[in-house]
Amino acid sequence: MSRMSREDQPVAEVVDLGPLASSLGFLFRMGQIEVFDMFYDTVGRLGLKPGEFSVLWAVHLNPGVRQGAVAETLRIKPAHMTKLIRSFESQGLIARHIPAEDRRGIELRLTDLGEAFVNDNAQAFFSYARQEANRLTPEEAAQLIALLQKFTRLGGTP
Amino acid sequence: MSRMSREDQPVAEVVDLGPLASSLGFLFRMGQIEVFDMFYDTVGRLGLKPGEFSVLWAVHLNPGVRQGAVAETLRIKPAHMTKLIRSFESQGLIARHIPAEDRRGIELRLTDLGEAFVNDNAQAFFSYARQEANRLTPEEAAQLIALLQKFTRLGGTP
DNA sequence: AGAAATTAGTTTACAAGGAAACAGTATTCT
DNA sequence: AGAATACTGTTTCCTTGTAAACTAATTTCT
Numbered sequence: 001m002s003r004m005s006r007e008d009q010p011v012a013e014v015v016d017l018g019p020l021a022s023s024l025g026f027l028f029r030m031g032q033i034e035v036f037d038m039f040y041d042t043v044g045r046l047g048l049k050p051g052e053f054s055v056l057w058a059v060h061l062n063p064g065v066r067q068g069a070v071a072e073t074l075r076i077k078p079a080h081m082t083k084l085i086r087s088f089e090s091q092g093l094i095a096r097h098i099p100a101e102d103r104r105g106i107e108l109r110l111t112d113l114g115e116a117f118v119n120d121n122a123q124a125f126f127s128y129a130r131q132e133a134n135r136l137t138p139e140e141a142a143q144l145i146a147l148l149q150k151f152t153r154l155g156g157t158p
Numbered sequence: 159m160s161r162m163s164r165e166d167q168p169v170a171e172v173v174d175l176g177p178l179a180s181s182l183g184f185l186f187r188m189g190q191i192e193v194f195d196m197f198y199d200t201v202g203r204l205g206l207k208p209g210e211f212s213v214l215w216a217v218h219l220n221p222g223v224r225q226g227a228v229a230e231t232l233r234i235k236p237a238h239m240t241k242l243i244r245s246f247e248s249q250g251l252i253a254r255h256i257p258a259e260d261r262r263g264i265e266l267r268l269t270d271l272g273e274a275f276v277n278d279n280a281q282a283f284f285s286y287a288r289q290e291a292n293r294l295t296p297e298e299a300a301q302l303i304a305l306l307q308k309f310t311r312l313g314g315t316p
Numbered sequence: 317a318g319a320a321a322t323t324a325g326t327t328t329a330c331a332a333g334g335a336a337a338c339a340g341t342a343t344t345c346t
Numbered sequence: 347a348g349a350a351t352a353c354t355g356t357t358t359c360c361t362t363g364t365a366a367a368c369t370a371a372t373t374t375c376t
Contacts, residue, residue, distance in 0.1 A: 013223065013224065013227040015216055015219075015220050015223055015227050015228060015230075015231040016219045016220055017215075017216060017219065017231065017312075018215070018219050019284050020212055020215055020216070020284075021307065021312045022303055022307070023284065024189070024193055024299075024302070024303065024306075025190065025193040025194065025197060025208055026208070026212060027303065027306035027307065027310060027312070028186050028189045028190040028193060028306070029190055029208075029233075030233065030306075030310040030312060031182070031186045031306055031309055031310050032183065032186040032187055032190060033233050034309065034310055035182055035183040035186060036183065039183060050183055050184070050187075051187075051332085051333095054178055054184060057175075057176070057178055058173055058175060058178070061173075061174045061175065061176050062173050062174055065171060065173055066171060066354085067354085067355075068353090068354060068355075069171035069173050070173060072173075073173040073175065074173075075187075075188060075191050076333085077333070077334055077335085078334095078354080078355065078356080079333080079334060079335080079336095079355090079356075079357080079358095080332075080333050080334070081355085082355065082356055082357085083332090083333090083356095086356095102341080102342070102353095102354090103340080103341055103342085103354095104340075104341050104342065104353060104354045104355075105341095105353090105354065105355085106354080106355070126177050126178075126181065135308065135309055135311070136305065136308060136309055140305055140308070141182075143301070143305065144182070144302070144305040144306070144309065145180055145182065145185065147294065147298055147301060147302040147305070148182075148185035148186070148188075148189055148302070149179065149180070149185065150293065150294060150298070151189055151192065151293050151294055151302065152185060152188040152189050152192055153293070154175075154179045154185070154188060209362085209363095224324080225324085225325075226323085226324060226325075234363085235363070235364060235365085236324080236325065236326085237325090237326075237327085237328095237363080237364065237365075237366095238362075238363050238364070239325085240325065240326055240327085241326095241362090241363090244326095260323095260324090260371075260372070261370085261371055261372085262323060262324045262325075262370075262371045262372065263323085263324060263325085263371095264324080264325075
């Protein structure tokens with residue numbers, strides 16, 4: 001019989017990580033993987049990927065936004081953004097519009113279909129967030145979010 | 159003149175993110191990107207990638223560990239782990255050894271070259287971690303690390 | 317002992333994301 | 347006006363990481 005952790009994972013061997021286990025970068029990575037797993041167990045089954053949904057969400061909240069602005073805010077690289085937007089366009093979720101004043105930029109809007117999709121899924125998308133923090137007390141979760149916002153400079157109106 | 163933030167980035171347009179900016183998954187992603195940028199500005203120039211170094215580090219601290227155990231701990235998928243280890247082997251940094259008792263597993267050890275590499279770079283690798291947290295007070299940084307460890311279950315001897 | 321199941325790692329085939337070079341549009345500067 | 351510069355998005359190629367099917371070794375179950 002191999003050792004089992006109480007919950008799920010077989011723990012074959014304990015691997016000591018030393019100071020790595022206190023390194024911010026490593027912990028962010030682990031946290032993200034953890035959240036991603038939870039996300040998949042709950043919401044992700046049917047075509048709702050975090051990165052993609054966040055783009056739709058940003059366009060939903062900022063109709064007419066230029067695609068570069070979304071990319072910069074979500075820190076998606078332009079090359080990747082082009083692919084995402086083109087894909088959304090071909091799925092009929094986003095409409096691209098080149099304004100006459102400045103034909104370089106591209107204004108983005110959700111189509112009716114896109115709006116419907118976001119409205120249908122926003123609830124589920126954001127509710128997994130509560131689930132995911134159940135290893136922390138509500139106070140700890142709030143504190144963690146506040147610290148992350150400060151670190152990433154995404155604080156509410158600083 | 160387009161609007162500039164005081165520091166570096168041109169802020170063409172403010173994109174409202176609503177509750178997304180308070181979502182753990184999103185914040186982890188942003189945090190990781192942020193750390194990665196800092197890492198690159200300081201250490202990453204010469205062939206020191208976070209993921210790869212963390213594997214070498216884990217083997218360094220746990221000589222003879224099986225490759226699957228490292229993969230599980232660092233949450234690297236087996237397929238990817240195979241590639242990483244093979245690459246390290248071909249670079250002469252890691253030696254693989256198949257023990258006679260169980261010829262399925264593979265024990266990993268750093269070669270002398272691998273040990274030298276880790277010893278040469280560990281200092282730099284872990285010191286960027288202090289740098290990266292300079293948006294937070296030392297207390298906040300410690301608190302953030304503690305919360306992340308609790309969330310990811312990597313807490314020190316729980 | 318021999319079949320079935322489990323474990324560990326590998327291979328293949330692909331998706332996600334990024335860097336660098338590029339193309340079209342607008343602005344600036346003589 | 348025309349040349350040089352800056353801005354915005356796209357294309358091409360490459361790296362990183364994953365899923366699923368596979369091979370080999372070991373354990374379990376009759």
